[in-house]
Amino acid sequence: SRGMLLLCFFLFGALMVEATARNWAAVFVHDVVGAAAVYGGLTYGAYALLMATGRFAGDRLVDRFGPVATARTSCLVAFAGLALVVLAGPPVEVVVGFAAAGFGIATAFPLSVTAAAGRGDRPAPVNVAALQFIGVAAFLVAPPLIGAIAEVGGLRLGLAVTLPMILMSVALAGELRTGTRPR
Numbered sequence: 001s002r003g004m005l006l007l008c009f010f011l012f013g014a015l016m017v018e019a020t021a022r023n024w025a026a027v028f029v030h031d032v033v034g035a036a037a038v039y040g041g042l043t044y045g046a047y048a049l050l051m052a053t054g055r056f057a058g059d060r061l062v063d064r065f066g067p068v069a070t071a072r073t074s075c076l077v078a079f080a081g082l083a084l085v086v087l088a089g090p091p092v093e094v095v096v097g098f099a100a101a102g103f104g105i106a107t108a109f110p111l112s113v114t115a116a117a118g119r120g121d122r123p124a125p126v127n128v129a130a131l132q133f134i135g136v137a138a139f140l141v142a143p144p145l146i147g148a149i150a151e152v153g154g155l156r157l158g159l160a161v162t163l164p165m166i167l168m169s170v171a172l173a174g175e176l177r178t179g180t181r182p183r
Contacts, residue, residue, distance in 0.1 A: 003121075006175045008135055014075065033088060043098050048102060074107055078166050081099065086159050145161060146158040
């Protein structure tokens with residue numbers, strides 16, 4: 001359904017952030033910012049630590065604010081973190097930016113799976129499989145897309161391509177409502 005496809009695109013945008021962090025964080029902080037190699041580990045470590053923290057806090061946030069508000073706010077935090085990375089000067093800004101991005105997208109996958117399973121238009125496993133197939137395609141698309149753009153305009157511009165993707169997730173967060181009727 002159209003609504004299920006929009007939910008898949010919500011997840012795709014969020015997972016673009018994760019693919020960016022996994023594949024390009026260390027390269028960016030070392031090659032673009034010129035930081036010592038240790039910052040590569042610190043950057044991804046901060047991202048992963050804050051992502052885990054966001055996952056642990058996610059249920060409480062969703063219970064208090066609901067899935068849509070949590071996702072929109074969280075994706076905006078991820079956007080702010082990535083914007084900081086793209087504009088970063090010193091390496092600490094890159095570390096903080098990726099940490100914020102990790103916290104920001106932490107709840108996107110669990111909320112997406114819950115929403116897909118609760119749609120009711122098809123069996124839950126079918127919706128979750130479709131979500132997984134399209135959403136995880138971000139891990140195949142992001143690295144070469146960023147690399148290709150970086151070849152032409154530099155890695156800052158390459159990472160900046162993720163910014164509109166996360167804004168797409170902000171716009172599509174309403175698809176996380178459980179029990180959403182098919183369109």
